[in-house]
Amino acid sequence: MEKDNSYIEYNFKISPLQPASDILIAELGEVLFESFVETEDGVLAYIKKDDWSDDILNAIEILSNPNFEIDYDYKEIEQENWNATWEQNFSPIEVDNKCAVRAPFHEKTNVEFDIVIEPKMSFGTGHHETTHMMLQHILNHDFEGKSVLDMGSGTGVLAILAAMKGASVIDAIDIDNWCYLNAKENVERNNCEHITVLEGDASLLAGKKYQVIIANINRNILLEDIPKYVECLTNDGVLFLSGFYTEDIEIITAKCQEFKLKYVSNLERNNWVAVKYTK
Template identity: 75%
Template sequence: MADLVYIEYNFTVAPLQPASDILIAQLGEVGFDSFVENEEGVQAYILKDLWTEEKVKNVQILSNENFDISFNFKEIEQQNWNAEWEKNFEKIVVDDVCTVRAPFHEKPNTKFDIVIEPKMSFGTGHHETTHMMLQHILEHDFTGKSVLDMGSGTGVLAILAAMKNAGSVDAIDIDNWCYLNALENKERNNCSQINVFEGDVSLLKDQKYNIIIANINRNILLADIPAYAKCLTKDGILFLSGFYKEDIPVITEKCNEVGLKFEKNLEKNNWVAVKYVF
């Protein structure tokens, strides 16, 4: 995969929300497959073979007068991305019991030791949303549970659920890069009970889970919450993240419509991770 070449777009967005969420959704529709949100906006990636400048010009939000969005782009080779990642990646420790690290880091003394090589996939534990979702998993009993990690990225959340003795874990991501990366990380952490799938919410037909984890963005969550609810067993738990504190009311309203009730939330730098239950 070292010969894959991506085009990187750097978008400066004001105000950040809801423009960043809308931008990511619309870029996804025209072929972009990886995104990184930052304090100024969004970095977005598309395979050079799938890219034309016209695709971006046709993204509707860029002509919306309510938002100020500017961008530049450049070509980036996958091998250069990996070199930058390895140079800058630092291990993290969550609540003194879970370490997320790269293969080149020294083995820690924490109870849970997750080794990942994220490449271009989201979910290293450094972002607030992933960090808080790891905290939620650490706080709950996963023994024997059937679990869904929706929008699984690197697979880090699925891996921790498996390490906490989940009976089975399905990890789903629409991005081919994330799918392949999660497969690698599953094997790297010897988590045989994880099943990795490439796709979206349409894969959930007739599935049942005790616990669903979804760290995506607000708009996708709002569209998919009814599907999650149909898949949850009685007394099931839904953990959601990928949105800001001010989005909790609209997310909770959608959950209430399908019988899910707010129980608690974690907050970090205005990002939240919320627990809902039947």
């Protein structure tokens, strides 16, 4: 049978927005939702029609909690609507007056690093706290001539900034086929010829060496993969990790210390953190 390429768009209205919106995104991510757009009063969430199952209703049930008010409706859409969706919901962001992340339909900005992303259904527009903080870490680090791994690259936004800051070899790896295709497009769009985009996970790292590793994924994947990252970090290497909450710094740092990494510093935004470690 031919695959149906249409999507279902869920429009969630949530109050209070945090932490309910993060919890909802995490739950929906587990049941094959592919993309999320944070709106002023909630979240737009997208799932392929073919991937829909009753599990989704269970995921939404998670939020039937007296502390949250949640309301939603949904409609079927065709993939061609992506640009219109982003145009309505995606405004450019600026990080520390030095880096902008915008879509092709936005006007060019005057900041030093003007990144153009067509996110479609990948994570990494800079709007999320973790992406924002990782962009800040990259802005504050010297990438000139460095070899870099961006693990869980999403749209490729972090790899693109590293490339713009002079990194000489960059591997951007994502497990998700959609992200892989999208990062390839964005890398080309930003003329970053030193970036190689790969589809896969930490099993691709055997025998590789990097001076800087950036990984914005989530607590559990990081806990599992930190040993593999350390294995391919050079002796003067630096590791930036994000995708977890402040309360998880201890467990992530303990795992890093088990593999002889030293905690350097962390950034924090709305209870999310991005931590820097060295060998």
